[in-house]
Amino acid sequence: MAEALLLAAGLIFLAALAGLYRALRGPGAADRMMAAQLLCSGGIAALLLLAAATGLAGVVDVALVLALLGAFASVAFVLAARGLGQR
Amino acid sequence: MIFGVTGAALVALGLYGLVTQPALLRKILAFNLLGGGVFLLFGVVARRGAVADPVPQALVITGLVVAFAATALALVLVLRLFQITGAATIAEDKTPP
Amino acid sequence: MEATPGGFLLVLMLVVPVTGLLLGFALGGRLAERMALWLLPPGLAMAAVLVAGLLHAKAPVVAFVGGWAPPLGLALRADGLAAAMLLTTALIIAAIALFARADYTTAPGAPEARAPLAFWCFLLALWAALNAAFLGGDLFNLFVALEMLTFGALALACLDGKATQFKAELRYLLFALIGSVLYLLGTVLLYGAYGTLDILLLAEAARADAPTIVAASLMTVGLLGKMALFPLHLWLPAAHAGAPPAASALLSGLVVKASYVLLLRLWFWVMPAALLLAVAPILALLGAAAILFGSLVALRQARLKLLVAYSTVAQIGYLFLMFPLVAGSAAEVAERAWTGGALQAISHAFAKAAMFLAAGVIARALGHDRIAELQGAARIAPLSVLAFGLAGLSLMGIPPSGGFSAKWLLLQAALDSGQWWWALVIVAGGLLTGGYVFRVLSAAMQGRSAPIFPLAPVDAAQERVALGLAVISVLLGLLPLGAFGLVLIGR
Amino acid sequence: MSLVLDVMLALAVIGVAGWTLLVRGNFPAVIGFVAYGLLLALVWVRLGAVDVALTEAALGAGATGVLLLFAVVRLRGGKAEIDAATPSPPQRVAAAILCGVVGLGLAVAMLNLPDPAPSLAAEATRHLPLLGVGNPITGVLMAYRGLDTLLEAVVLVFAVLAIWSMAPDRRWGAIPGPLFPVQSSGPLSLLARVLPPIGIVVGIHIAWVGADAPGGKFQGGTILAAMGILAWVAGLWRLPPVASRGLRWAVVAGPLVFIGVGLLGFVIADGFLSYPPGFAKPLILLIEAAMTLSVAAAIVLMVAGPPERPA
Known part of the structure; x- marks a missing residue:
């Protein structure tokens, strides 16, 4: 069971990496923003699977923090860029 | 040990960036990449025994906070330099002030 | 080595200037200056008592912070070298404070200004950092002390807010940061090899094997960069000459000596x-x-x-x-x-x-x-x-x-x-x-x-x-x- | 299977690091850096260091990323200057060789560390019942190496004051950082309103569980700071001016409480930072609570920077 969960985590991670590669290439800033988002979502999924596979305490909290910071980062990035760009 | 070699590689990469990147902002970015590598080595050292050693992990947490403070301080210096002179590097001035 | 009586003095030598800095920063304005000046006499007295005690007992003073002995805990140690440097530091800090009163004073009732607040707070900050660097008995604790020292020195050197200062001090900061990273890499390897970062425990255990040699080289180069030993001196002249006089005196007189004492500890204690x-x-x-x-x-x-x-x-x-x-x-x-x-x-x-x-x-x-x-x-x-x-x-x-x-x-x-x-x-x-x-x-x-x-x-x-x-x-x-x-x- | 996962992760980290270094353009580089931080957080989980993973995700990727982004948006131009300062190919080759030697030396040293590995794990866990905490890392940070943590807390105050002291003289006393207009509509401003309440709960949770599970003041404080930054860039919250006494007490409260409890040890226990038996946990929690507040305040202020608008 643990092996299967790890395999799933690996596959999800691989998919996230492929997305990361594509999105990092751009060309726009928004595309690249997506890259971090994608990796974040992939990371959360992989972490949750890892947590189930290994039973390590607190891994779910890491996923929680990633989810929160992923949302924070995209909003803060856009708002900050907009606010500072106006000046 | 995979991550031990990864850490060493990240240190080499970060150090190279820190030395060769001309723009200050990129130097600071490289410094942070470098820091990630150094801390990773702490993690590998903590992981070598049968049970994970909490001491190096605690050192990393301390180190991460110090590195963040250093980054913030360096970026403010860079911004102030840019605001006053428009310079983005610390190349020698051609004309004395 | 056991903890010795009188160890509380070592703790106070860290805590007193740090508390002064925190209170001075929070209270602000003229009180920051008062705080620094008030703490000069007790600070000098503590250093003098420590030196007198050492001369009397002819043995180092040791404190285990929190009662936890190394390798798990942190030791503060004042041997003769440390005590001499602590007294030197106290005297020079006091002199610089007296010198700076003319430049950074805040009149009673005057609004708080930037440079005086920063000067008095960072004078105490540097004092604390120097004491920590001379007393530290643990290589990672000394890393934190060196970082405190860098931040404080940097802020004092930029006090005039001139572009030339920012440029010179950025160069200093980059050298100092590379130096810190190299030093930190050394501590990782030493911990991996010996399971402790306590200087005396390392001294008993150190072997001349590959991790130790790599650690020694990295730490030495890092510290030499921070001390500006030729050929790593490029940052020093502009950084020290461009700072305000009181800051230059601190940087050139004391700050480089912290890395020096640490280098002595590394080579004459830790390394085989x-x-x-x-x-x-x-x-x-x-x-x-x-x-x-x-x-x-x-x-x-x-x-x-x-x-x-x-x-x-x-x-x-x-x-x-x-x-x-x-x-x-x-x-x-x-x-x-x-x-x-x-x-x-x-x-x-x-x-x-x-x-x-x-x-x-x-x-x-x-x-x-x-x-x-x-x-x-x-x-x-x-x-x-x-x-x-x-x-x-x-x-x-x-x-x-x-x-x-x-x-x-x-x-x-x-x-x-x-x-x-x-x-x-x-x-x-x-x-x-x-x-x-x-x-x-x-x-x-x-x-x-x-x-x-x-x-x-x-x-x-x-x-x-x-x-x-x-x-x-x-x-x-x-x-x-x-x-x-x-x-x-x-x- | 886990070996394959680790190799994949290692290659991804190195790849993203290299890309971040080489990519032209500062904005993509910062995004690359955030991705690097996220990957490192996953590596930390793989290494079983969940506390560090939390710190890396919150501080390494999140807060440092925002800090860098702020700088990127405000630094413009200078291409000719940067080109002029670029090292020549021979210099770069020399630098590459030097850095390669350092990396190689490190790798050799790491591979030659003694076996069995020396470790303080048993020692650190053995004394935990005395402290009443379940997380050995909290034991290290708050008891065995408490002085490190105290000095590190003071470093944060140093950094805030150092950053403020870079301000132009005439701006002293004013509000730190740029002022953001209120974003009154749109999905982003909605998110900026919805996220902070959730984030504050999560931040307090992470700080609170730190005594017994992964988490603690630095991780929790960073999350609280992130929520503050979000409210600030959305124009929902105005930072207090640097002259504000309340703000300053918030920054120094953590280290002061830490020192106060430490000094109390002289009276009621075996000396500085020593906890009396039976009271260790409440005292540790007291310090953690004050430190969470101060860490959050300090991080917001470090991201905001020196005051730059008229008072």
Whole structure:
């Protein structure tokens, strides 16, 4: 069971990496923003699977923090860029 | 040990960036990449025994906070330099002030 | 080693300035200045009591923070070297505080201003960081202390807010950060190899294997970068010369010494003797190059402050001549070289602080610091020129002065251990130092046909502080050599 | 299987690091850096260091990323200057060789560390019952190496004051950092309103569980700071001016409480930072609570920077 969960985590991670590669290439800033988002979502999924596979305490909290910071980062990035760009 | 070699590689990469990147902002970015590598080595050292050693992990947490403070301080210096002179590097001035 | 009575003093030497800084920052304005000035007497008293206690007991003072003994806990240790540096620090900090009152005072009821608040807070901050760096018994704890030191030094050096300062200090910060990272890499490897970062425990365990050798190289290069030993000195002259006088005095006199003491701990405590024997000549060679190069460049400087800064590059070199003289020498010769090295660190601290303060007074009075146009300086700021001259005597190594005793001890150790070539370097360095000091003095002493008026009034209190520091650097040479047995305690 | 996962992760980290270094353009580089931080957080989980993973995700990727982004948006131009300062190819080759030697030396040293590995794990766990905490890392940070943590807390105050002291003289006393207009509509401003309440709960949770599970003041404080920054860039919250006494007490409260409890040890226990038996946990929690507040305040202020608008 643990092996299967790890395999799933690996596959999800691989998919996230492929997305990361594509999105990092751009060309726009928004595309690249997506890259971090994608990796974040992939990371959360992989972490949750890892947590189930290994039973390590607190891994779910890491996923929680990633989810929160992923949302924070995209909003803060856009708002900050907009606010500072106006000046 | 995979991550031990990864850490060493990240240190080499970060150090190279820190030395060769001309723009200050990129130097600071490289410094942070470098820091990630150094801390990773702490993690590998903590992981070598049968049970994970909490001491190096605690050192990393301390180190991460110090590195963040250093980054913030360096970026403010860079911004102030840019605001006053428009310079983005610390190349020698051609004309004395 | 067990914890000893009196360990609470070591803790207080960290906690008192830190608390002062925190309260000063929170209360702000004039209270920050009050806080710093109030803490000078207790700070001095603690350092003096510590030194007296050490001389009496002839043994180091040790504290285990929180009662946790190493390897799990952290030890603070004051051996003779640390105690001597702590007292030096307390004296110089007090002098600089008195000097700076004229520049950074806040009148009663006046609104808080940026520079005074930052100055007084960071004076306490640097004091705490220096104490932490001299007392720390754990390599990672010392890393945190070095970072505190870098941040504080940087903030003080940028106090005028000039673009040239930002540029010079950014270069300093980059060197310091690379230095810290290399040092940190060394601590990782040492922890991985020995499972402790406590200096004394490492000293018992250290082997000359691959991780230790790599760790030693990385940490040494990192610390040399922070100390600006030739050829890693590129950042120092602009960073030290561009800072306000009070900050320059702290940076050149004390801050570089923290890395030096740590380097001594690394090589004379932690590392196995075989490695030390291999590395010592290389370090001394770099030191010799620093002496000759720094002095020659200082001789050619057009600006007074840059001359003083290059003089630091040269004087740091002397600190490294000690390595091959202590390593592998007979006990008596090694003791002499050790005392000489420590005394050089201390007398240079006083002399260089005096020089930077004096140069600051002269530069302000004349409105410039061009050496070729110093004529009349002796008439406007006679005490400052005198302070510069006395400090110069100590740097040259002319008897009777602290610098003389230091260089004489090193010279003797060099001859006694059959390494006469280092003696040649010491003599040549002294002659070159004489050259640049006299260049300044002869320009300053020259009369001027037209009467000269200071651009800004010369503050007599500031001049007296600079003179006081210079006098201490000279008087150190009059102390009987037995008094320096202090720095041998716990070696 | 886990080996394959680790190799994949290692290659991805190195790849993203290299890309971040080489990519032209500062904005993509910062995004690359955030991705690097996220990957490192996953590596930390793989290394079983969940506390560090939390710190890396919050501080390494999140807060440092925002800090860098702020700088990127405000630094413009200078291409000619940067080109002029670029090292020549021979210099770069020399640098590459030097850095390669350092990396190689490190790798050799790491591979030659003694076996069995020396470790303080048993020691650290053995004394935990005395402290009443379940997380050994909290034991290290708050007891065994408490002085490190105290000095580190003071470093944060140093950094805030150092950053403020870079301000132009005439701006002293004013509000730190740029002022952001209120974003009154749109999905982003909605998110900026919805996220902070959730984030504050999560931040307090992470700080609170730190005594017994992964988490603690630095991780929790960073999350609280992130929520503050979000409200600030959305124009929903105005930072207090640097002259504000309340703000300053918030920054120094943590270290002061830490020192106060430490000094109390002289009176009621075996000396500085020593906890009396039975009271260790409440005292540790007290310090953690004050430190969470101060860490959050300090991080917001470090991201905001020195005051730059008229008072």
